[in-house]
Amino acid sequence: MDGIHDMGGMDGFGAVEREAEEPVFHAEWERRAVGMVMSMFAQRLFHLDEYRQKIERMAPIAYPGPYYARWIHAASELLLEKGLLSRAEFESGAAAGKAEDVDLIAAATVPDLLRARISGRETDDVPARFKPSDAVRARNIHPQYHTRTPRYVRGKTGLVERDYGVFTLPDSYAKNTGKTPQHVYSVRVTARELWGPDASERDSLYIDMWDDYLEPA
Amino acid sequence: MTGDHDHTDPPSDEALRVKALESLLVDKGLINPDAVDAIIEQFETQIGPHNGAKVVARAWVDSAYRARLIDDAWPALQELDVGGVEASEVVVLENTEDVHNLVVCTLFSCYPWALLGLPPSWYKSPAYRSRAVKDPRALLAEFGLKIPTEREVRVWDSNADIRYLVLPERPAGTEDLSENDLAALVTRDAMVGIGLVSPSGD
Numbered sequence: 001m002d003g004i005h006d007m008g009g010m011d012g013f014g015a016v017e018r019e020a021e022e023p024v025f026h027a028e029w030e031r032r033a034v035g036m037v038m039s040m041f042a043q044r045l046f047h048l049d050e051y052r053q054k055i056e057r058m059a060p061i062a063y064p065g066p067y068y069a070r071w072i073h074a075a076s077e078l079l080l081e082k083g084l085l086s087r088a089e090f091e092s093g094a095a096a097g098k099a100e101d102v103d104l105i106a107a108a109t110v111p112d113l114l115r116a117r118i119s120g121r122e123t124d125d126v127p128a129r130f131k132p133s134d135a136v137r138a139r140n141i142h143p144q145y146h147t148r149t150p151r152y153v154r155g156k157t158g159l160v161e162r163d164y165g166v167f168t169l170p171d172s173y174a175k176n177t178g179k180t181p182q183h184v185y186s187v188r189v190t191a192r193e194l195w196g197p198d199a200s201e202r203d204s205l206y207i208d209m210w211d212d213y214l215e216p217a
Numbered sequence: 218m219t220g221d222h223d224h225t226d227p228p229s230d231e232a233l234r235v236k237a238l239e240s241l242l243v244d245k246g247l248i249n250p251d252a253v254d255a256i257i258e259q260f261e262t263q264i265g266p267h268n269g270a271k272v273v274a275r276a277w278v279d280s281a282y283r284a285r286l287i288d289d290a291w292p293a294l295q296e297l298d299v300g301g302v303e304a305s306e307v308v309v310l311e312n313t314e315d316v317h318n319l320v321v322c323t324l325f326s327c328y329p330w331a332l333l334g335l336p337p338s339w340y341k342s343p344a345y346r347s348r349a350v351k352d353p354r355a356l357l358a359e360f361g362l363k364i365p366t367e368r369e370v371r372v373w374d375s376n377a378d379i380r381y382l383v384l385p386e387r388p389a390g391t392e393d394l395s396e397n398d399l400a401a402l403v404t405r406d407a408m409v410g411i412g413l414v415s416p417s418g419d
Contacts, residue, residue, distance in 0.1 A: 150323050
């Protein structure tokens with residue numbers, strides 16, 4: 001969806017402010033939020049694409065709040081949607097019994113879990129629609145649900161730089177309608193193609209595009 | 218850094234909400250509080266930019282390693298026992314005298330956690346996410362990094378599963394340093410592309 005999260009190229013946010021010697025966490029609640037949400041990911045109570053979709057659907061005015069508040073919002077929405085918590089439990093804070101079929105991770109397994117190789121890479125043998133050096137255009141699509149094609153590249157033309165292999169398509173997996181495995185490419189788009197004649201002649205943007213996001217140019 | 222907190226402040230809405238939710242999730246059997254503690258400990262003590270710095274330093278002193286790392290990062294990361302969470306599909310971008318690489322995630326906060334730790338606030342800020350793709354040179358200049366016009370700037374938007382790590386240029390005057398001393402110079406900023414590595418570690 002064309003939401004507040006899709007910020008590439010927006011104006012008006014001012015200078016980037018950096019905090020010297022920034023700590024890993026700024027408050028105790030941030031520490032707990034990360035530990036809780038990461039636990040639930042590891043237990044496969046929800047997955048990343050449906051989680052991102054929940055963040056993207058936040059009201060635009062609520063989105064700019066504290067970063068880890070977005071994590072808590074998305075996790076809460078998913079627990080409610082999946083029936084792992086009832087609305088009454090969520091609002092009262094009192095559990096009515098235990099959830100069934102949840103394999104809690106043990107503390108001792110955490111270091112290995114965080115060292116494991118986990119991504120959306122798929123082993124399906126799917127033909128690639130494009131190859132390096134092909135001219136491609138980012139399709140001008142505006143799906144109402146989740147997508148990883150940002151607004152600022154839609155309709156723009158570039159060259160396939162590299163084929164990264166086959167991955168889950170977030171658009172369908174966020175809806176839980178299938179993984180739709182397909183190739184993902186690194187696509188090089190010139191700064192001038194994106195931002196017009198005032199942009200640097202020499203510079204480029206590299207973006208990762210699934211087959212479904214591209215058409216021949 | 219809870220020790221720095223002034224305990225006379227009332228708890229924030231977020232603090233109250235997260236505390237209530239954690240208690241509910243424990244009672245409901247949806248999280249194990251010991252595992253929550255273990256995850257936090259990993260992010261506070263084991264997972265951070267020192268992991269990425271180790272990789273950069275090895276690439277600087279060992280050209281065969283650098284070639285393996287750029288060709289296919291995962292096996293090369295395993296040689297140093299790093300990689301994993303949010304850094305399972307890593308592509309290493311080498312800065313040269315002709316090319317400067319800069320990494321952003323315009324859609325949220327994608328970042329190579331296992332190599333650099335959780336992303337800092339500026340990386341997640343609307344200002345960085347909006348500007349890095351549109352006017353990277355002006356942004357870098359604000360960080361004190363003036364890229365000559367003849368040097369190409371490549372901006373990498375991490376919108377898919379790939380996580381990017383910038384391999385910064387080794388600073389001049391570091392020929393006599395050990396691999397460990399080199400690793401101590403490498404900053405998070407340099408591995409995202411908003412800074413250079415200084416020979417004095419500044």
